[in-house]
Amino acid sequence: MQEAKILFEKLKIVSLLDLALITPSSYxxxxxxxxxxxxxxxxxxxxxxxxxxxxxxxxxxxxxQKLDIELKSVFFKVSAYHYDTFKIGTRHYIQGKITSFRxxxxxxxxxxxxxxxxxxxxxSTSIKDYQIKELIKFYITEENLxxxxxxxxxxxxxxxxxxxxxxxxxxxxxxxxxxxIEAFNHLKKLKGKKVNFPALKSLDGNIEDFIKNxxxxxxxxxxxxxxxxxxxxxxxxxxxKRIVIGDVGSGKTIIILASAVMAYPHKSILMAPTSLLAxxxxxxxxxxxxxxxxxxLVKQRDSKGDxxxxxxxxxxxxxxxKDDIPTAPLIMVDEQHRxxxxxxxxxxxxxxxxxVKPHFLQFSATPIPRTQAMMESELIDMSLITTTPFKKDITxxxxxxxxxxxxxxxxxxxxxxxxxxxIVYPLVEESYSIAYQSIDEGRGFWxxxxxxxxxxxxxxxxxxxxxxxxREKGDILLSTTVIEVGISLPRLTLIVIVGAERLGLATLHQxxxxxxxxxxxSWCYLFTxxxxxxxxxxxxxxLSGFEIAKxxxxxxxxxxxxxxxxxxxxxxxxxxxxxxxxxxxxAKDRLHSLI
Ligand code: ADP
Ligand code: MG
Numbered sequence: 001m002q003e004a005k006i007l008f009e010k011l012k013i014v015s016l017l018d019l020a021l022i023t024p025s026s027y028x029x030x031x032x033x034x035x036x037x038x039x040x041x042x043x044x045x046x047x048x049x050x051x052x053x054x055x056x057x058x059x060x061x062x063x064x065q066k067l068d069i070e071l072k073s074v075f076f077k078v079s080a081y082h083y084d085t086f087k088i089g090t091r092h093y094i095q096g097k098i099t100s101f102r103x104x105x106x107x108x109x110x111x112x113x114x115x116x117x118x119x120x121x122x123x124s125t126s127i128k129d130y131q132i133k134e135l136i137k138f139y140i141t142e143e144n145l146x147x148x149x150x151x152x153x154x155x156x157x158x159x160x161x162x163x164x165x166x167x168x169x170x171x172x173x174x175x176x177x178x179x180x181i182e183a184f185n186h187l188k189k190l191k192g193k194k195v196n197f198p199a200l201k202s203l204d205g206n207i208e209d210f211i212k213n214x215x216x217x218x219x220x221x222x223x224x225x226x227x228x229x230x231x232x233x234x235x236x237x238x239x240x241k242r243i244v245i246g247d248v249g250s251g252k253t254i255i256i257l258a259s260a261v262m263a264y265p266h267k268s269i270l271m272a273p274t275s276l277l278a279x280x281x282x283x284x285x286x287x288x289x290x291x292x293x294x295x296x297l298v299k300q301r302d303s304k305g306d307x308x309x310x311x312x313x314x315x316x317x318x319x320x321x322k323d324d325i326p327t328a329p330l331i332m333v334d335e336q337h338r339x340x341x342x343x344x345x346x347x348x349x350x351x352x353x354x355x356v357k358p359h360f361l362q363f364s365a366t367p368i369p370r371t372q373a374m375m376e377s378e379l380i381d382m383s384l385i386t387t388t389p390f391k392k393d394i395t396x397x398x399x400x401x402x403x404x405x406x407x408x409x410x411x412x413x414x415x416x417x418x419x420x421x422x423i424v425y426p427l428v429e430e431s432y433s434i435a436y437q438s439i440d441e442g443r444g445f446w447x448x449x450x451x452x453x454x455x456x457x458x459x460x461x462x463x464x465x466x467x468x469x470x471r472e473k474g475d476i477l478l479s480t481t482v483i484e485v486g487i488s489l490p491r492l493t494l495i496v497i498v499g500a501e502r503l504g505l506a507t508l509h510q511x512x513x514x515x516x517x518x519x520x521x522s523w524c525y526l527f528t529x530x531x532x533x534x535x536x537x538x539x540x541x542x543l544s545g546f547e548i549a550k551x552x553x554x555x556x557x558x559x560x561x562x563x564x565x566x567x568x569x570x571x572x573x574x575x576x577x578x579x580x581x582x583x584x585x586x587a588k589d590r591l592h593s594l595i
Pocket of ligand 2: 253
């Protein structure tokens with residue numbers, strides 16, 4: 001089968017199990033029927049006893065031999081083939097749908113079929129039916145399925161679905177088994193994609209003093225992840241690829257700094273998505289890193305320190321456009337989801353030497369469901385941080401217009417305590433398509449009643465300056481969702497999200513993560529015209545990003561997709577990432593037992 005490769009491409013599949021998992025969308029039953037049933041596709045042994053044509057249609061009368069009755073049929077699409085095939089006196093197995101026409105039974109557009117007594121699978125794919133059937137016949141054999149690592153039950157189920165012998169075969173399969181095969185196949189593919197490269201250097205710098213001198217004690221999670229990274233970086237045979245995922249405020253910066261200390265006396269590089277974040281990390285680095293480490297900040301403008309001689313280089317995208325960035329055996333990317341794959345790869349290439357690569361650590365504040373993390377850890381090492389150094393004390397509540405006066409008092413009260421308030425509007429300018437105020441419509445109200453009101457939004461060129469200024473002397477900040485970027489506003493204790501039901505749970509979670517970063521009692525108000533919204537109500541009940549990722553999956557499944565922030569989800573036919581943790585675990589165990 002020469003063109004199999006092309007067909008696989010058309011089907012967008014890469015593994016044998018991908019093909020096996022393209023199960024028939026329906027089956028046609030070619031066994032002979034004993035009686036006529038209106039509405040069903042049936043098969044009979046028949047002899048043509050009369051043929052007529054009229055107005056482009058062909059009318060054929062059959063004698064059903066076993067039943068000894070006559071059956072009329074009508075052909076709407078007629079070609080020479082039909083006249084040739086259905087000649088008077090010829091015998092056929094005819095198959096078609098039985099209808100009732102003015103009290104008379106009829107068969108519509110019957111086909112003359114060759115094989116009877118079979119259950120024939122039908123596939124709905126992007127290639128022709130005979131092509132997919134050829135592929136299946138060639139590749140889906142017991143032997144091949146066993147070779148993929150499936151057990152007897154799994155092989156037998158797939159064989160029954162593709163080559164059914166009875167109705168029993170296609171009606172009594174175990175969905176759990178299909179889920180397992182799907183998970184197992186996905187894990188295998190991820191594992192197959194993983195390629196290891198040798199590392200530029202083994203890094204084993206002593207971090208004891210650095211940790212001892214911190215003004216706080218590490219959380220258990222920080223401690224564990226730092227341990228994992230220490231193990232990683234020591235290894236010269238394998239350049240590590242690890243992603244550290246933890247909610248906003250879970251203390252990832254310290255892990256970044258500890259990694260830079262491990263790299264010392266060799267160099268390390270960190271890329272952050274905005275200059276504000278880069279600056280924030282630079283400030284923390286100067287505060288916490290040992291004085292003997294030279295630190296540089298690389299931005300489009302206002303760079304600090306000499307990056308050519310620095311031990312730890314912190315920068316924005318600007319790093320990607322310098323052609324003299326020194327080779328470093330450790331590179332890191334903060335808030336990795338804000339960069340494209342190409343940008344991340346480019347950073348890696350800048351310092352790689354052929355097949356020898358730097359250790360590569362990525363940090364993300366976008367929690368993914370645990371099941372997804374379990375899967376993806378086949379491709380990239382994962383560290384999940386589920387605790388925060390300050391226990392977050394945030395009350396979340398869904399409110400509407402009728403709650404406004406209470407909200408207003410809360411806002412006054414927070415500001416009187418020298419805390420700050422953030423109000424997130426859906427839009428900058430007025431719009432008829434949205435039933436909520438925009439920043440432009442709302443700002444007058446706040447500016448009249450409060451002194452230090454600041455305004456910024458996604459397209460605002462000055463947004464970083466506004467944020468810095470607000471951090472120092474603002475009371476209320478009005479913005480769109482721009483604030484999502486991880487800038488720290490420690491005095492922020494109240495956030496109002498206007499039109500909350502329009503946003504995805506991941507976005508709401510990022511926004512809520514802005515308040516109470518240092519453990520101050522805080523409030524998150526979801527302002528909506530749809531107070532009974534289930535999704536918002538369940539969002540109020542948990543603060544855990546990993547729980548929220550799970551909820552997100554659940555609501556996404558029910559078609560509740562609202563904005564573009566949802567990560568391009570993993571698509572499975574049977575497996576449910578929100579529910580099937582146990583199955584994913586079993587599939588991982590199987591995979592590892594095979595190696
Ligand atoms: P993330 O990058 O995960 O969102 P940060 O690293 O910015 O979080 O940390 C949030 C705040 O918590 C910072 O002010 C940081 O100095 C502080 N912090 C980090 N780790 C600890 C800790 N173990 N104990 C107390 N405060 C901590
Ligand atoms: Mg951070």
